[in-house]
Amino acid sequence: MSLLALRQVRKRFRLGEQEVEILRGVDLAIEAGEFLAIMGPSGSGKTTCLEILGALSRPSEGSICFEDEPVEDWSDDALADLRAQRLGFVFQTFNLMPRMSALRNAALPLLYAGVARAEREDRARLLLERVGLGHRIHHRPAQLSGGERQRVAIARALVNEPRVILADEPTGNLDEATSGEILALFEALHAEGRTLVVVTHSDEVAARAGRVIRLRDGRVTGIAA
Amino acid sequence: MNGGGARWRRALRLFPVLLEDAALEIREDWRRHLLTFVGLVWGSASVVLLLALGTGFMGFLDLGVEKTGARWTAVEGEYTTAENGGLRPGRPIRLEREDVQRIRAASPRVALAAGEILMATTAESRAKTRATIVSAAHSDLAGIRNHHVARGRYLDERDEAEARRVAVLGAALARVLFPDGRALGESVRIAGSAFRVVGILEEKGFQLMTNMDLHDNMAFVPLSAGQRVAGRGDEIDRVYLEPLRIAETEALERDVWHALGPRHRLVPGDDEALRFDRVPDMIGGIRNVFVALELLLGLVGTLTLALSGVGVANLMVALVNGRRRELAMRRACGARRSDLLLQIVAETLAIVFGGGLAGIVLAVGICFAISALPLPPAVPDPQISSGVLLTTILVLSLVGFGAALGPARIAGRVDPSAALRVS
Numbered sequence: 001m002s003l004l005a006l007r008q009v010r011k012r013f014r015l016g017e018q019e020v021e022i023l024r025g026v027d028l029a030i031e032a033g034e035f036l037a038i039m040g041p042s043g044s045g046k047t048t049c050l051e052i053l054g055a056l057s058r059p060s061e062g063s064i065c066f067e068d069e070p071v072e073d074w075s076d077d078a079l080a081d082l083r084a085q086r087l088g089f090v091f092q093t094f095n096l097m098p099r100m101s102a103l104r105n106a107a108l109p110l111l112y113a114g115v116a117r118a119e120r121e122d123r124a125r126l127l128l129e130r131v132g133l134g135h136r137i138h139h140r141p142a143q144l145s146g147g148e149r150q151r152v153a154i155a156r157a158l159v160n161e162p163r164v165i166l167a168d169e170p171t172g173n174l175d176e177a178t179s180g181e182i183l184a185l186f187e188a189l190h191a192e193g194r195t196l197v198v199v200t201h202s203d204e205v206a207a208r209a210g211r212v213i214r215l216r217d218g219r220v221t222g223i224a225a
Numbered sequence: 226m227n228g229g230g231a232r233w234r235r236a237l238r239l240f241p242v243l244l245e246d247a248a249l250e251i252r253e254d255w256r257r258h259l260l261t262f263v264g265l266v267w268g269s270a271s272v273v274l275l276l277a278l279g280t281g282f283m284g285f286l287d288l289g290v291e292k293t294g295a296r297w298t299a300v301e302g303e304y305t306t307a308e309n310g311g312l313r314p315g316r317p318i319r320l321e322r323e324d325v326q327r328i329r330a331a332s333p334r335v336a337l338a339a340g341e342i343l344m345a346t347t348a349e350s351r352a353k354t355r356a357t358i359v360s361a362a363h364s365d366l367a368g369i370r371n372h373h374v375a376r377g378r379y380l381d382e383r384d385e386a387e388a389r390r391v392a393v394l395g396a397a398l399a400r401v402l403f404p405d406g407r408a409l410g411e412s413v414r415i416a417g418s419a420f421r422v423v424g425i426l427e428e429k430g431f432q433l434m435t436n437m438d439l440h441d442n443m444a445f446v447p448l449s450a451g452q453r454v455a456g457r458g459d460e461i462d463r464v465y466l467e468p469l470r471i472a473e474t475e476a477l478e479r480d481v482w483h484a485l486g487p488r489h490r491l492v493p494g495d496d497e498a499l500r501f502d503r504v505p506d507m508i509g510g511i512r513n514v515f516v517a518l519e520l521l522l523g524l525v526g527t528l529t530l531a532l533s534g535v536g537v538a539n540l541m542v543a544l545v546n547g548r549r550r551e552l553a554m555r556r557a558c559g560a561r562r563s564d565l566l567l568q569i570v571a572e573t574l575a576i577v578f579g580g581g582l583a584g585i586v587l588a589v590g591i592c593f594a595i596s597a598l599p600l601p602p603a604v605p606d607p608q609i610s611s612g613v614l615l616t617t618i619l620v621l622s623l624v625g626f627g628a629a630l631g632p633a634r635i636a637g638r639v640d641p642s643a644a645l646r647v648s
């Protein structure tokens with residue numbers, strides 16, 4: 001049984017008059033505990049692929065299974081609940097809520113998962129400590145450096161104890177040193193047994209991954225172990 | 226059903242947290258909210274003030290009604306228009322004190338009845354002389370016109386039966402005639418005859434359907450004594466009648482016709498021969514005008530507030546559009562579409578009620594300031610009742626939900642995948 005599986009997934013977008021097919025039959029199985037890197041040139045469909053893996057959008061064709069259960073026909077609310085309870089996201093642009101403290105940001109998924117306030121704050125605080133921001137929990141994103149912001153985002157992605165963390169170029173906006181820190185954090189998470197899917201341009205990230213797949217023109221072209 | 230309950234529980238759980246988020250947004254971005262806030266303060270203050278003004282007028286009306294008596298009908302003789310057994314039309318109808326008895330005998334619907342003559346004359350104490358209006362009437366008048374005695378007593382049946390020269394003074398008249406305050410038991414000359422003061426009325430202030438505070442400046446004497454002093458024999462100017470039940474006012478008028486018709490040789494249908502002034506009808510008419518006034522004022526205030534609601538809606542649309550990525554990230558974190566709608570509703574309500582409550586406070590302050598001003602008695606103070614507050618809060622809620630509608634729908638359309646797309 002795989003944790004997450006795409007079967008013959010196609011994704012088309014309408015661009016004005018014509019329809020363009022971005023994913024052209026992607027097959028992919030992700031096992032629990034795996035650290036998978038997705039690489040490929042710009043525009044090859046990596047982000048689109050991650051969107052579908054993260055139930056942020058539905059495939060135009062094909063199937064996505066979460067723990068062997070097809071979810072492509074689930075209702076919008078059911079997919080939202082799936083994200084709230086079993087998925088964590090880290091994005092290149094951090095996507096923190098600018099008015100909120102690090103603590104409130106990190107706790108956000110728990111709000112939608114129905115966790116009570118005291119527990120939300122306890123868990124968020126614990127994870128901020130875990131990513132080395134125990135002393136910054138009341139700071140707002142604007143008061144934090146890029147690397148710190150991404151660590152808040154990682155704490156947020158971890159807070160609901162997700163089955164898998166999906167990251168889209170998590171070091172794309174960071175300098176080399178900071179990237180190294182974030183990468184170390186990912187490695188540590190992997191070492192704890194967490195499942196990671198990371199879209200990346202960085203060979204260094206790919207080097208730490210257990211497996212790398214390459215996308216080109218909407219198809220998986222290469223798998224490296 | 227179950228799903229509906231779960232939805233409500235979810236909304237109730239999220240709402241307070243979303244309000245906190247909204248408070249953060251407003252506090253951090255207050256400059257952007259300032260103009261909208263001022264508009265809301267102004268809008269809600271005008272709703273409160275205009276409604277309070279209407280309520281003030283209404284309270285003023287009620288008070289004026291209380292002071293003048295609200296249940297009575299006055300019957301006066303006019304002129305016939307029909308010929309009757311050789312009597313020419315245009316014959317004046319002169320009512321007499323016996324007519325009061327005739328009506329009482331003929332109608333079981335009468336609660337109170339009083340014949341009255343009015344004299345424009347002078348009242349004279351040792352200290353002062355004052356032009357005044359004197360009402361000589363049966364003692365039921367006190368109940369009909371709501372006279373309340375502050376000191377001494379009102380006129381009674383023995384005063385009437387024995388035509389005693391006793392008088393009750395309005396509060397203002399008593400003050401003028403007896404500046405030292407000792408009026409009871411003193412003598413006052415009315416139309417040249419000495420009367421003993423047996424009572425002083427409570428101050429009435431403004432009365433509806435009299436000349437402002439008329440009763441305060443009048444003197445009241447028994448009908449019998451007044452008729453003698455005025456030399457008017459048995460004649461009376463009018464009969465005041467108060468029915469047991471107000472709904473029987475019309476039936477009572479028919480009884481009056483039956484009671485007085487034979488005596489005054491009235492032809493049925495000669496409606497102009499007797500004039501009926503129905504106070505309940507008049508008050509009803511005035512009340513309708515006041516209700517219309519209050520509605521109009523409320524509408525003006527509501528429109529003002531609705532205009533500031535448009536400002537809120539515009540602000541919220543701009544805020545939502547600027548926050549698409551944040552909203553998408555919330556969706557990625559597990560927010561349902563309806564959670565985003567709720568978020569926008571919460572934020573809009575926070576803005577509307579923030580400004581609205583400030584406006585209410587402002588309006589309350591203004592009302593206190595107005596009450597502190599020395600205004601002439603005919604100008605009512607605005608009155609902030611719980612009804613005014615509840616109406617304002619209701620209008621605020623409507624404006625809030627109305628303003629949230631558009632921006633909430635925009636927020637609901639934000640796709641979770643937008644969190645990954647740099648735009």
Ligand SMILES: Nc1ncnc2c1ncn2[C@@H]1O[C@H](COP(=O)(O)OP(=O)(O)O)[C@@H](O)[C@H]1O
Pocket residue numbers: 013014015022040041042043044045046047048049
């Ligand atoms: N919602 C969309 N509508 C239209 N085109 C889209 C949409 N999302 C992505 N695309 C297009 O799909 C292509 C692949 O995008 P993406 O998955 O972001 O590639 P990558 O992440 O590999 O750079 C791009 O050309 C992009 O413009």
Ligand SMILES: [Mg+2]
Pocket residue numbers: 046047048
């Ligand atoms: Mg991309």
